[in-house]
Amino acid sequence: MWMVGYNDGGEDHHSFSSGRKLRPLIPRGPVMSSTSSPNNTTSTTPPSSLSRIHHGTDFFSQYHNLEQSKREFNTSPPVVVSSRWNPTPEQLRALEELYRRGTRTPSAEEIQHITAQLRRFGKIEGKNVFYWFQNHKARERQKRRRQMESPAPDSLDKEDLGASRTVFEVEQTKNWAPSTNCSTLAEGGFLGLVLNIHVIWGICGLNTKSSKSCRLLQNRWVDPIG
Amino acid sequence: MWMVGYNDGGEDHHSFSSGRKLRPLIPRGPVMSSTSSPNNTTSTTPPSSLSRIHHGTDFFSQYHNLEQSKREFNTSPPVVVSSRWNPTPEQLRALEELYRRGTRTPSAEEIQHITAQLRRFGKIEGKNVFYWFQNHKARERQKRRRQMESPAPDSLDKEDLGASRTVFEVEQTKNWAPSTNCSTLAEGGFLGLVLNIHVIWGICGLNTKSSKSCRLLQNRWVDPIG
DNA sequence: GCAAATTAATGATTTATTCAAG
DNA sequence: CTTGAATAAATCATTAATTTGC
Numbered sequence A, B: 001m002w003m004v005g006y007n008d009g010g011e012d013h014h015s016f017s018s019g020r021k022l023r024p025l026i027p028r029g030p031v032m033s034s035t036s037s038p039n040n041t042t043s044t045t046p047p048s049s050l051s052r053i054h055h056g057t058d059f060f061s062q063y064h065n066l067e068q069s070k071r072e073f074n075t076s077p078p079v080v081v082s083s084r085w086n087p088t089p090e091q092l093r094a095l096e097e098l099y100r101r102g103t104r105t106p107s108a109e110e111i112q113h114i115t116a117q118l119r120r121f122g123k124i125e126g127k128n129v130f131y132w133f134q135n136h137k138a139r140e141r142q143k144r145r146r147q148m149e150s151p152a153p154d155s156l157d158k159e160d161l162g163a164s165r166t167v168f169e170v171e172q173t174k175n176w177a178p179s180t181n182c183s184t185l186a187e188g189g190f191l192g193l194v195l196n197i198h199v200i201w202g203i204c205g206l207n208t209k210s211s212k213s214c215r216l217l218q219n220r221w222v223d224p225i226g
Numbered sequence C: 001g002c003a004a005a006t007t008a009a010t011g012a013t014t015t016a017t018t019c020a021a022g
Numbered sequence D: 001c002t003t004g005a006a007t008a009a010a011t012c013a014t015t016a017a018t019t020t021g022c
Helices: A089-100 A108-121 A126-149 A161-175 A190-204 B089-100 B108-121 B126-148 B189-207
Strands: A215-217 A220-222 B215-217 B220-222
Touching: A089 A108, A089 A126, A108 A126, B089 B108, B089 B126, B108 B126
Parallel strands: none
Antiparallel strands: A215 A220, B215 B220
């Protein structure tokens, strides 16, 4: 899957028992939502917000934490060597950070350099770096584009999104059914719009994006019609 | 009306001396907890919420049960109006259900619609819905991320090696300019190496564009010297 | 039991990025 | 290269939960 970067989709908080990889403990979980129900008995960590991203310190060293060597040479006999590169978390974070800082199409030298550096964290070749940037760039763009055209159902698993999407629409439409006289006419005439949207939503949910009467400005919500 | 812009007067609470950026804000006197101290809390919206009671068969109606009206008008004279929205249980459940069903970044229309519907359960504004989804999405993601915390992403399949670019060019190097006398020395000799490389990289990245020892052919990476 | 003190959640704002159009 | 739109990340600030001392 590879889900690089941000991808809010596919949350799906059903308990999946997740019996796959075991991770001993969370290396660092400073803030927010330790678990849903605190009910703590012993005084835990203070909520002081931390989690700062150190911009500007040494670049690679920060990705050098505990858990590199255990990828392909810790399993005893059946050393399952993957045929293709699989970035270690450190490598991945480093690459993402480079990307974030502006690297898009590194030159041959840059690639060599990056590769050399990231080798500290595991096997890696120049082509891996090269392809990573190529792919990452393309996928970021792709993601953006998809977001632009269909803002509504932007998650729901990346699996056969076509089918899921359809189902989603139907569900939505159904559930958002008119509800008839939804009272609260405070906004005058707004009700009609609401009802329309009920219908339209399901249909146009894919390509409607316009918003005239209300909009987001500067990351702020601006209510329609003052 | 939610106080756009900044206040003019200085007046910052000097609780922590640390040189953080000051944020002009409302005076914000002594932090009082909940009720009992009507000090002043920028009482914005009037307490005129008249929750409507309506039964329907649509999505929202199911969250309609007993306990709306008791939020802001049971205390007699000092109607302590909360300064921020606090979702009623019905509103919250509805929002969560929408989220669960896939709504992540509702469009302006969707927000308007949701808001209109949820108003049945109590005071609510478009921005509340907007912020709720923004926060919820972010925090779910955060939670996820904390859980995983470097799960070794697997596979990098489906390269889109299709559209090929023959020549592999340099286009950005600026980010690697030496500059930064990476002050934050902390680690031992290892850091030295990294710092050196930083410098070297910056220099090379800027000055050398030619690539003799490594090159790209047909959109493929070819490592230098066998 | 209760109310101050403390801690956890979470609503609301601000800041940074990203892509791409001009 | 600059700028606008969109939104994610980070942060601030307030409210709810809870702990705690009486």
